[in-house]
Amino acid sequence: MDVLYFAWVRERIGLPKERIDTSAATVTALVDELRAREERYAAAFADLSALRVAVDQELVDFDAPLAGAREVAFFPPMTGG
Amino acid sequence: MDVLYFAWVRERIGLPKERIDTSAATVTALVDELRAREERYAAAFADLSALRVAVDQELVDFDAPLAGAREVAFFPPMTGG
Amino acid sequence: MRIVVQEAGFDAGQELTRFSAADPGIGAIVSFTGVVRDTAEGTLDVMQIEHYPGMTEAALTKIAQEAMTRWALGDILVIHRFGRLAPGDQIMMVATTSAHRKDAFEAAEYLMDYLKSRAPFWKKEILRDGAHWVAARDEDEDALGRWD
Amino acid sequence: MRIVVQEAGFDAGQELTRFSAADPGIGAIVSFTGVVRDTAEGTLDVMQIEHYPGMTEAALTKIAQEAMTRWALGDILVIHRFGRLAPGDQIMMVATTSAHRKDAFEAAEYLMDYLKSRAPFWKKEILRDGAHWVAARDEDEDALGRWD
Numbered sequence: 001m002d003v004l005y006f007a008w009v010r011e012r013i014g015l016p017k018e019r020i021d022t023s024a025a026t027v028t029a030l031v032d033e034l035r036a037r038e039e040r041y042a043a044a045f046a047d048l049s050a051l052r053v054a055v056d057q058e059l060v061d062f063d064a065p066l067a068g069a070r071e072v073a074f075f076p077p078m079t080g081g
Numbered sequence: 082m083d084v085l086y087f088a089w090v091r092e093r094i095g096l097p098k099e100r101i102d103t104s105a106a107t108v109t110a111l112v113d114e115l116r117a118r119e120e121r122y123a124a125a126f127a128d129l130s131a132l133r134v135a136v137d138q139e140l141v142d143f144d145a146p147l148a149g150a151r152e153v154a155f156f157p158p159m160t161g162g
Numbered sequence: 163m164r165i166v167v168q169e170a171g172f173d174a175g176q177e178l179t180r181f182s183a184a185d186p187g188i189g190a191i192v193s194f195t196g197v198v199r200d201t202a203e204g205t206l207d208v209m210q211i212e213h214y215p216g217m218t219e220a221a222l223t224k225i226a227q228e229a230m231t232r233w234a235l236g237d238i239l240v241i242h243r244f245g246r247l248a249p250g251d252q253i254m255m256v257a258t259t260s261a262h263r264k265d266a267f268e269a270a271e272y273l274m275d276y277l278k279s280r281a282p283f284w285k286k287e288i289l290r291d292g293a294h295w296v297a298a299r300d301e302d303e304d305a306l307g308r309w310d
Numbered sequence: 311m312r313i314v315v316q317e318a319g320f321d322a323g324q325e326l327t328r329f330s331a332a333d334p335g336i337g338a339i340v341s342f343t344g345v346v347r348d349t350a351e352g353t354l355d356v357m358q359i360e361h362y363p364g365m366t367e368a369a370l371t372k373i374a375q376e377a378m379t380r381w382a383l384g385d386i387l388v389i390h391r392f393g394r395l396a397p398g399d400q401i402m403m404v405a406t407t408s409a410h411r412k413d414a415f416e417a418a419e420y421l422m423d424y425l426k427s428r429a430p431f432w433k434k435e436i437l438r439d440g441a442h443w444v445a446a447r448d449e450d451e452d453a454l455g456r457w458d
Contacts (some may be wrong), residue, residue, distance in 0.1 A: 007360055007432035008443045057365035073362060078445035080390060080431030081344055081402060081422060088212055088284035089295045138217035153188060154214060158298035161283030162196055162254060174330065178324030182343060186398035189347040195330060201327040250334035263422055270414050
């Protein structure tokens with residue numbers, strides 16, 4: 001699965017995209033796996049209320065299932081316009 | 082005093098502007114004078130709810146005083162934009 | 163603040179460019195452009211717009227000044243034509259600038275609502291088979307109520 | 311419907327002219343243009359806009375399609391830039407056409423409200439003395455509530 005990071009999440013983790021093999025059933029489970037990896041992930045995911053997530057380019061909640069997902073993206077609240 | 086007519090009021094009365102010597106104290110009194118003149122005025126002023134009036138280029142009510150007024154204008158509700 | 167009442171045509175896009183360039187420090191620019199619409203049957207030859215010279219400029223200025231006091235605006239542009247227009251011609255435009263989009267939007271809507279019902283313009287449609295003065299619509303008068 | 315996400319600059323006035331010309335039968339055209347604002351102290355060097363290629367276009371298209379179903383619109387234009395912008399640069403614009411001004415205004419405000427908080431753009435201000443990501447504002451999130 002491709003995992004993408006944007007804005008300060010990308011800066012904190014230190015890369016824009018990576019391939020991750022996971023059997024996590026939900027976004028939250030994936031977040032827990034990432035947090036356990038390294039300090040920079042734990043820091044980026046410290047406060048989920050400051051983050052948004054998209055699965056296959058659709059905004060979803062953190063309890064969304066990952067079955068069949070090809071791409072998950074984490075980023076802060078959007079600031080377009 | 083200059084009396085101006087616009088839109089269908091102008092067409093019904095048949096002129097855009099005329100000079101009128103009047104001692105009418107209010108717009109309504111002026112309207113009564115005009116109505117008494119000729120049928121075309123009576124027709125134009127038949128329904129005051131379909132008319133608007135400006136005294137010296139400010140929208141006013143029909144009971145507005147005319148003391149010191151230089152210019153009175155009658156016209157239908159405005160349709161700008 | 164720029165208030166223009168003219169017979170000549172104008173280009174809303176060019177006016178927007180000029181208006182925007184006047185204050186590059188502003189964040190939000192809203193514009194409204196009104197265009198002469200043909201009838202559903204395509205029978206409109208001419209839209210004739212009559213106005214009250216002198217009072218028109220005064221009324222538009224007063225409306226714009228009121229908007230400047232109600233919202234935090236950088237600038238206001240109002241252009242309104244009179245005379246003989248054809249279907250597809252631009253009749254008028256208003257534009258507003260502000261630091262915030264909400265102010266720019268609200269002020270533009272306010273300007274339009276008041277311009278519709280309080281600026282001395284009257285439209286006559288010259289159709290292929292007749293002519294008539296456009297009647298004021300109750301909903302345009304009612305629209306003013308939201309600004310009380 | 312035209313949705314454009316691009317790095318290059320654009321001219322809102324020219325875009326408005328082109329957009330308006332596409333359907334001369336329409337009566338009302340509303341546009342909103344967003345411009346990069348400097349800080350109060352004049353310290354902004356660059357506004358850097360990051361986006362999520364693919365999702366950005368999809369999100370903007372979805373927002374525009376929703377607006378088309380909610381209001382009686384003729385057309386919608388959305389342009390949004392990404393990359394490095396300078397103070398005074400135009401960031402984005404939306405424009406709507408409709409037979410009625412109320413629909414054109416409301417739809418443009420709806421597009422702006424959703425674009426602000428639901429399209430995947432992030433702004434970073436590169437200042438003379440540092441840099442920071444622009445935080446989302448509660449009032450922008452709250453603005454969505456009025457469309458429920």
